[in-house]
Amino acid sequence: MPKKGDGAKEAVFGLSVDIAEGKKAEEWPRFVAQLQAILNVLPAYTWYAAPSGALTFVNKRTADYLGVPQDHPLRFGIDTGAQWDDWIPLLHPDDHEESRQYWSNCLNTGEGGEHSYRVRSAQGDHRWFLTRFEPLRASDGALLLWLGATLDIEEFKRAEDGLRESEYKLRQIFETVPAFLWSTDPAGEPTHMNQRLLDYSGMRFEGFKRLGWEVLVHPDDFPETARAFYQAIHAGTPNQWVTRLRRADGEFRWHQFRIEPLRDQQGRIVQWYGVTVDVDEGKKAEERPRFEAQLRTILNVLPALTWYAPPSGGLTFVSKRQGDFLGLPKDHPLRFGIDIGVPWDAHIPFLHPDDQEKGRKYWSNSLRTGEGYEHSYRVRDAQGNYRWLLTRTEPLRASDGTLQLWVGATLDIEELMRAEEGLRESEAKFRDYAETASDWFWEIGPDYKFTLLTENAFGSYAADRMGTGCWDHALDLETEPEKWRLIQATLDSRKPFRDFVYSSARRNGSPIYVKASGKPVFDAEGEFRGYRGTGTDVTALMRAQAERERLRQLESDLAHMNRLSVMGELTASLAHEITQPVAAARNNARAAMHFLDRNPPDLGEIREALASIVGDADRAGNIVDRIRDQIKKAPPRKHLFDLNEAINELILLAGSAVTENGVSVRTRLAEGLSPVEGDRVQLQQVVLNLILNAVEAMSTLQAGPREMSISTEQAQTGGVLVSVRDSGPGIDPDNLDRVFEAFYTTKSSGVGMGLSICRSIIDAHRGHLWADTNEPRGAVFQFILPTAEQEVTNSFPEAQQARERHEDTV
Ligand code: ADP
Numbered sequence: 001m002p003k004k005g006d007g008a009k010e011a012v013f014g015l016s017v018d019i020a021e022g023k024k025a026e027e028w029p030r031f032v033a034q035l036q037a038i039l040n041v042l043p044a045y046t047w048y049a050a051p052s053g054a055l056t057f058v059n060k061r062t063a064d065y066l067g068v069p070q071d072h073p074l075r076f077g078i079d080t081g082a083q084w085d086d087w088i089p090l091l092h093p094d095d096h097e098e099s100r101q102y103w104s105n106c107l108n109t110g111e112g113g114e115h116s117y118r119v120r121s122a123q124g125d126h127r128w129f130l131t132r133f134e135p136l137r138a139s140d141g142a143l144l145l146w147l148g149a150t151l152d153i154e155e156f157k158r159a160e161d162g163l164r165e166s167e168y169k170l171r172q173i174f175e176t177v178p179a180f181l182w183s184t185d186p187a188g189e190p191t192h193m194n195q196r197l198l199d200y201s202g203m204r205f206e207g208f209k210r211l212g213w214e215v216l217v218h219p220d221d222f223p224e225t226a227r228a229f230y231q232a233i234h235a236g237t238p239n240q241w242v243t244r245l246r247r248a249d250g251e252f253r254w255h256q257f258r259i260e261p262l263r264d265q266q267g268r269i270v271q272w273y274g275v276t277v278d279v280d281e282g283k284k285a286e287e288r289p290r291f292e293a294q295l296r297t298i299l300n301v302l303p304a305l306t307w308y309a310p311p312s313g314g315l316t317f318v319s320k321r322q323g324d325f326l327g328l329p330k331d332h333p334l335r336f337g338i339d340i341g342v343p344w345d346a347h348i349p350f351l352h353p354d355d356q357e358k359g360r361k362y363w364s365n366s367l368r369t370g371e372g373y374e375h376s377y378r379v380r381d382a383q384g385n386y387r388w389l390l391t392r393t394e395p396l397r398a399s400d401g402t403l404q405l406w407v408g409a410t411l412d413i414e415e416l417m418r419a420e421e422g423l424r425e426s427e428a429k430f431r432d433y434a435e436t437a438s439d440w441f442w443e444i445g446p447d448y449k450f451t452l453l454t455e456n457a458f459g460s461y462a463a464d465r466m467g468t469g470c471w472d473h474a475l476d477l478e479t480e481p482e483k484w485r486l487i488q489a490t491l492d493s494r495k496p497f498r499d500f501v502y503s504s505a506r507r508n509g510s511p512i513y514v515k516a517s518g519k520p521v522f523d524a525e526g527e528f529r530g531y532r533g534t535g536t537d538v539t540a541l542m543r544a545q546a547e548r549e550r551l552r553q554l555e556s557d558l559a560h561m562n563r564l565s566v567m568g569e570l571t572a573s574l575a576h577e578i579t580q581p582v583a584a585a586r587n588n589a590r591a592a593m594h595f596l597d598r599n600p601p602d603l604g605e606i607r608e609a610l611a612s613i614v615g616d617a618d619r620a621g622n623i624v625d626r627i628r629d630q631i632k633k634a635p636p637r638k639h640l641f642d643l644n645e646a647i648n649e650l651i652l653l654a655g656s657a658v659t660e661n662g663v664s665v666r667t668r669l670a671e672g673l674s675p676v677e678g679d680r681v682q683l684q685q686v687v688l689n690l691i692l693n694a695v696e697a698m699s700t701l702q703a704g705p706r707e708m709s710i711s712t713e714q715a716q717t718g719g720v721l722v723s724v725r726d727s728g729p730g731i732d733p734d735n736l737d738r739v740f741e742a743f744y745t746t747k748s749s750g751v752g753m754g755l756s757i758c759r760s761i762i763d764a765h766r767g768h769l770w771a772d773t774n775e776p777r778g779a780v781f782q783f784i785l786p787t788a789e790q791e792v793t794n795s796f797p798e799a800q801q802a803r804e805r806h807e808d809t810v
Contacts, residue, residue, distance in 0.1 A: 067122025202248025
């Protein structure tokens with residue numbers, strides 16, 4: 001059922017039922033004619049519109065107002081195919097938008113409505129109209145027409161404007177009163193708040209309507225406020241109460257609320273009016289004693305010695321605990337917060353005489369700056385004993401920042417101080433430990449003679465060295481003069497030095513290795529005063545270093561021995577290698593003699609035979625040279641060389657050992673391989689070891705091919721990769737790394753040093769050597785070496801990567 005425009009609906013409803021039936025009986029034209037006749041006689045502006053909303057008929061009164069010509073189709077309800085909103089231009093431009101929306105909304109919902117707008121008259125002026133319209137429906141609910149009746153409300157509007165003006169004046173008063181004014185509807189729902197209140201709260205009225213008083217009233221006061229407010233609303237009687245309201249900046253101020261009802265002539269409440277005034281100042285003054293009483297209660301129960309004082313500083317209250325500590329009589333006014341006018345420094349005499357000056361300074365400073373402090377001092381207790389107390393004072397300020405009270409809390413830290421003393425003792429102990437640790441401190445004067453040495457210097461008997469020159473006990477002055485010349489120069493040029501290692505004699509004459517660092521000392525005038533620094537006993541370190549050196553030497557000896565034994569293994573094949581060119585030379589010599597015997601001698605052939613002999617001799621000489629290289633004990637040397645060439649040489653050397661064991665060798669040496677830098681003989685030794693190991697491994701095979709392949713290639717990471725593969729029994733995957741351990745061997749006559757030496761040679765070349773299983777059988781030993789260009793940087797990580805990549809691809 002439509003809610004609005006009841007009058008108009010009643011006027012047409014009776015009609016609608018009959019006529020809707022009539023339409024069914026095809027009496028529509030007659031009905032429309034009747035409708036037009038009725039609308040024309042009604043003392044109102046009437047109209048109807050098609051279900052689409054298009055205005056199709058206006059009665060005579062309306063048409064005349066609008067100035068529609070006498071023969072206009074609107075006067076006769078003739079459908080001209082107008083649009084639903086074609087009539088909007090008849091309205092005042094300011095009302096177009098709203099009216100269009102209102103109308104379209106009604107068309108959508110199918111419900112009638114009531115709406116006011118200004119309509120242009122035939123004379124071109126505008127008057128206010130209130131239109132009411134309703135849908136006219138057939139009994140089956142189908143929309144037949146929109147029927148409207150419109151009243152001229154221009155006079156009302158004028159009156160309303162006058163009202164508005166007087167309301168404006170009232171409102172101005174409303175806003176200028178120095179109080180918060182507000183109103184609510186009879187149920188207490190806010191209807192208005194003056195700007196002053198909105199400004200105070202920093203809210204907008206809409207927000208306030210949504211959130212209610214709760215957002216403004218102090219949470220502690222809210223229950224009481226709500227009770228007082230609704231009591232008034234329900235009883236219909238005025239009320240008043242006091243509550244704290246939050247200001248936009250967050251501060252709460254006390255306000256007094258008064259609420260009064262406004263009644264109509266029948267005595268019904270139409271509005272509630274409220275006045276709220278700021279009573280903060282008065283309220284706070286009144287509150288102070290209450291606040292202090294509360295504070296005293298709290299301070300009395302705190303497990304600390306507490307007190308408060310007015311801004312001027314003289315104590316007015318001490319808690320029970322504090323009173324007892326000081327031994328104040330039970331009825332002393334300070335225990336009750338009664339101001340007896342003590343001076344600001346009245347408490348100072350209670351402090352330990354040594355702490356009084358400091359205590360006075362702290363307190364007077366706080367009173368001056370208004371800032372709290374934390375300070376510890378000794379205070380005399382009731383028994384006359386001094387105890388350490390830590391006191392903290394804080395200024396208590398009002399919301400406007402004015403200082404109200406000084407509040408202090410004091411903790412008895414006597415126990416803590418005792419513990420600290422213990423700590424200090426243990427710290428001293430640690431200092432002693434530090435002094436007995438291996439590092440020591442020293443100082444020398446401008447003459448380089450010791451002026452200070454901590455007790456542990458040079459192991460013991462430090463005092464013996466005081467006043468002696470720092471090199472007086474050195475043992476390596478003669479053996480390492482250069483080192484001492486340099487340090488002397490450093491000292492003379494007053495430069496700091498670091499980690500200078502030398503050996504010195506202990507009291508019993510045994511050597512101690514010392515590592516010293518120091519820096520020059522200058523006095524305020526910039527005058528050189530000597531050096532100061534630290535020393536460390538590095539004897540153990542130096543011994544370890546010497547031991548390492550010895551081991552390295554041992555390893556090198558071992559490597560040499562290994563080489564000799566490898567060469568021993570090769571002797572048979574080497575003998576064979578050498579006899580070959582020797583035998584060839586012999587044959588060539590014979591041939592030469594034979595050509596000499598001819599008549600005339602064949603000089604061309606003789607020359608050729610002699611050239612061959614020279615070649616044979618060179619070959620033999622080369623082999624001997626290489627053997628000598630391999631067995632010579634020379635220190636490792638570094639130079640650039642072609643790895644492929646070195647490997648080819650080796651294959652020649654190992655040639656007969658290989659063939660004797662029925663092994664076929666395949667070489668795949670990459671062309672244009674980057675040269676490597678290192679010790680050629682050592683690296684050849686590695687490859688030779690790998691080759692002989694492979695041959696040995698395959699010689700145990702009863703059946704199957706004995707194939708070895710030796711290859712070189714440029715590794716992806718830039719180094720050179722060398723692989724020696726065999727088709728022997730291979731290595732158990734668990735032992736792939738163990739074979740490199742020293743003395744690991746599976747051979748009855750083996751020593752197990754070969755691979756271990758190989759690995760240390762490759763490591764020394766910043767490369768990496770590893771073993772793997774070969775496909776389909778056998779073992780593969782590979783090593784990667786950085787090339788000469790890579791040598792600059794540490795290429796080991798790359799070798800590692802190459803290895804990992806290699807493992808991935810295998
Ligand atoms: P040795 O040859 O004196 O045993 P190595 O250090 O050269 O010492 O080798 C250690 C062990 O590694 C060998 O005893 C052998 O078990 C294993 N090994 C070395 N090379 C191969 C290979 N090509 N195939 C199978 N096992 C091998």
